[in-house]
Amino acid sequence: MMRRGFEAGWGFALTKTFSLDKDLVTNVSPRIVRGTTSGYTFGPGQGSFLNIELISEKTAAYWCQSIKELKQDFPDRVVIASIMCSYNKDDWTELAQTAEKSGADALELNLSCPHGMGERGMGIACGQDTELVRNICLWVKEATKIPVFAKLTPNVTNIASIAIAAHEGKADGVTATNTVSGLMGLKKKWCGLAKCWQSPAYNLRGGAGASVLQVGSAVQNQDLTVVEDYKSGLKALLYLSSVDQLQDWDGQSPPTFSHQKGKPIPSLSGVLGQKLPFFGPYLKKREESLAAQCSTSNVFSGETGLESNRPAYKATKPIPAIAEMIGKALSMIGDYGDMDNTEQVVALIDEGMCINCGKCYMTCNDSGYQAITFDPETHLPFVTDDCTGCTLCLSVCPIIDCIRMKPRTTPYSPNRGVPVNATGRVASSTVLVTN
């Protein structure tokens, strides 16, 4: 991916943060989703993404060999090795020197990964303390000659003091960008798949646990009458949660049926099993098949087809009071470590709903795992076995629920790039690391 970046014209690239073999990680899935800041605009131009992705699953051996190759083929581009260790001088020394030897132009010390690493005394655990930051920088500067940047975390009260510590540690600069921890919308469906995963819970506006909700900016955007909408909406949600037949709804949204522009896709017996998108010769084929089906079918011999509107559904359990709902999601909010990385998912694309834009394909290619094929004739995407369930494709798809994450049926074994044994080290007993 870095090679392709350089071929496209990018001037410098950083490796994904890598570690010593004993610190190898395994990701959970889903792990990267679109944030809620773009409202209902799906597709390009997303305002934010949420992620709980860890450092690289690949070994230091893989990265160092790759850096060597890239510097050889692109001598005028800058390759920066991003590294992470726990608070241990020997570890930092060993990894920094290994990276320098591979030909990297500079080092970035990852002192800021906000999830999954802090729990082990790495990443943010180092970056929130001025003494740790200062010492790590000093160790690395002592061991190497190339420039060193400290990657800081925004999850501190005063970043300037951390930066000063890095400066005191003789770092040549700081990287001042990384994920902000936060809670951005609770979704029933994520909670179903993997434990709800907003790890340090900075509640935005008292989301999950507060008893009172302030909606100042909602009124700023509109007017005071919005309260009526909140009241009726809340009542509706409480009612719907007690109706058995509607348990698969997400709030007031029914499960998305396979549609094109909101209309159900007719099932066509004449072209079963054929891959037919909705343009060109394929559209023609669909239309002809439908026409043939309609003209020969016995159009409505009597009663079939009317889905009855009565009897109405009724609440089958007592309708909860608001007091019962306060804090209901709290059991689903926890640490990264509460998640189970043996429960993995993979993406599945609904070809009926797909509008063939290829955003999933592009993002998987240039930001993911190259696990989606895109047919040159039908422009239908297809997820291959290489999928690791990162969920980027779903996050950039313009059609809601066209891509869904499904439980993975085969065991997940991360691609280490260069396997641990190949380097002659003692294999860590935990290749599939549990947290």
Added chain:
Amino acid sequence: MAFPLSKDVVDIENLMSLNPKIRRHASLVSSSATKQNKKHWKRNTEKGCSTCTSKEGNFEDIKHTTLSERGALKEAARCLKCADAPCQKSCPTQLDVKSFITSIANKNYYGAAKAILSDNPLGLSCGMVCPTSDLCVGGCNLAATEEGPINIGGLQQFAVEMFKSMKISQIRDPNLPKIADLPDSYRKPIALLGCGPASISCATFLARLGYTDLTIFEKRNYIGGLSSSEIPQYRLPYSVIDFEVELMKDLDVKIEKGRHLGTDDLTLSKMKSSGYGAIFIGIGLPNPKRIPIFEGLTEAMGFYTSKDFLPIVAQVSKPGMCHCKAALPSLSGRVIVLGAGDTAFDCATSALRCGARKVYVAFRRGFTNIRAVPEEMELAKEEKCEFLPFVSPQKVLVKGGKIVGMEFAQTEQTDSGEWEEDVEQIRRLKADFIISAFGSGLTDPQVTKALEPLKFNTWGLPEVNTVTMQSSEPWVFCGGDLAGVAQTTVESVNDGKQAAWYIHKHIQETNGLSVPKEPCLPISTHQ
């Protein structure tokens, strides 16, 4: 190392072959190649294509306004939610449009439906068939932007459809006095004639007020009025009508099918003596307008009026409407539809569903004077119906007991604006079927006699006070097509609402009670 780690293997390179690449040069593809290749990707219809694939038997939704949840959320977000919103002012039922769109934008579809159904109990039908470009959408402030006005009809349809899927029944507002505590005036029997939009609306509002003895009499063996009998399934599915009528029935409104206004069944004088406190007449205009040249023409010969044709198509294509087995009329061949109102275009597209090879819509005036709303005409045009303006029917050509064509005279508009027929410019068109859609009226003498002693106006319709909806008899109210103002479903619904208030006023005042000066109809509430 056999292969560099930092390079993609061939399989992966192939997989990524369609990934965007930076163009270092201009592209070179011949015009002739592109002329061919672009057809592979086309999503809209090929221009210059004069036939579309057969629509025979195909009653799938053809509306452009239908929205998925994704589409609805995006459109609702686009709405500006204006102050003193012009969309509301243009709505015949005065729906608080901005409020329901705000609810949709907050994913509160129940709240949106509640707001809609409070002012318009037939909100789902209207969301589907309203000529919005002439109503709410016509006033939308976003029409002053390049992106254009909001698809209000589509949003309304979406919200109420979501509510329909929740299957919640309607109840009387629990904050109002209980039925048992209301005075006897609320138990006075009220009859409504015709189970169409006007009566359904009127009955709903009366029931919400607390009236408990409401009966709708419907002549057909199915309910819904024109929404069921004439508007096609692919614009307004029958399940929508069923849903709206069930909501009304939740409030204990009774319906008696197979009962009609006529000297042989219900008459105003009989109903007065049976003790009805008020009557609402919402029978519409049941009789088609026929011109003399149609004298003697029958269905077997290939002639239909819209009032014969559309109900047959409806009965076959609307599952659950009536329990009758029938077949679509087989209209294979050329069909001429006469008229240019909404009904004519419904006939045209329905004729295609009956197997017509070619449909011509022939009308007296020009394109620029078409009565139908642009949305309707667009649908017929998309389905490749052809249009014949400036022709006036002169003669129907019959051979061997079957229609073989029609003769038309050219029409022209004079400088003073009048329309003239020029019989020296004759045009003959071959055809196998003719469907006339010249509008309707009330001409059945059995019905007009049953309406005695109502006074009628020069158009043959009962005289109606346009504010109170009262006829010349203070206890008899009229609304919908029959009252002469409403020309659409939504206006008929509003007539029903208007009449409900004044019926309430009339009944209470004749029982010595009064009603508030400001009309206060209860909003819709649900279980």
